[in-house]
Amino acid sequence: MRRTGLLPAAIAVASLLGCATNGPATSYEKWVTADPRSILVVPPASKSVAIDAPAYFLSTVPIPVAERGYYVFPVHMVKRVLEDDGLSDAFLVHQADPMRLCSLFGADAVLYVTIERWDAQYVVLSSTVTVELTYVMKGGRTGDVLWKAQERMTYSSGSGGSGGLAGLIAAAIDAAVTKAAPNYMPLARQANAEALAFPGKGFPAGPYAPAYRKDLGPGK
């Protein structure tokens, strides 16, 4: 009897974490040919008016990418060095020749993240926080796109709450807290987790991970 709670919980956990292997099979041919070992993460470009978003987001990138088995260049150092070289405009860096950029750092691939949305909207007593990102990885040898992904994460406060006065109060508190300091970071981290999940939207494991060359199945 008590076990009946387990099934919905397990499904909920699996779906929340985005572990389901859905969607069409992606071709990893270019990835496998390029066989990158090291990834240069350049500062994100942003279409959002949130001035701090690129730097905040940058702090979430190195850990999940390195954990996939790749050497990730020191992101803060790279950002400062680019700035010292007069390349503080992230859009300019994103438009620069990826082959030249990679050769400057000795990188096998470069990861460009564009922040499409990073905002909070308030409607009456509820607020919705949205983070939307585009990820593009280009190879240093060919300049080809090796992988790309898009993620949009939203969090709504006050939605699905209980009705009546208690619900209204809960929503008001929720909105006030979020309005004072909308916390985008859990959404950003979740977006990375989903974008990098493999199997899933992500890319195969790199040479520093045990799954390297074992996670693509036979014949690849």
Added chain:
Amino acid sequence: MRPHLRNAALAALAAAAVSGCATPSTHYAWGDYDDALYSLYKDPTPAQHQKYVASLKAIILASEQSGRKIPPGIYAEYGYALFEEGNAVDAVAYYRKEMEAWPASQVFMEKMIGVAQRRPRPGPPDGPPPKGPATAVEKATGS
């Protein structure tokens, strides 16, 4: 009916576990690296910079003591923090450590060693770094 339900639940759990998403344990010991970097960008003060540098140092000590491989980039970031403080000699030592631990960093590290050796920054010995990341964040966002 009951056994089917249980099997389905186990299958769902197994699927989550196999794809490594259930409890994402990390390969490297990152300490509070991402939080410290986030805090530095959020509050770019000398105090926060010190905390960030301390966090890098803690990761280095923990990795060296445990014998676990140091996460990529940490030696380099620490070396660069020393360089910004005007300590070019120790910066070079940490760039070399990065290169030893991670040969993929060689091209970049050799360049940075060259930079450190050519123009060591005469910063104050224990003062704040000469350029605060505050302006860096503003510059990076192109505003």
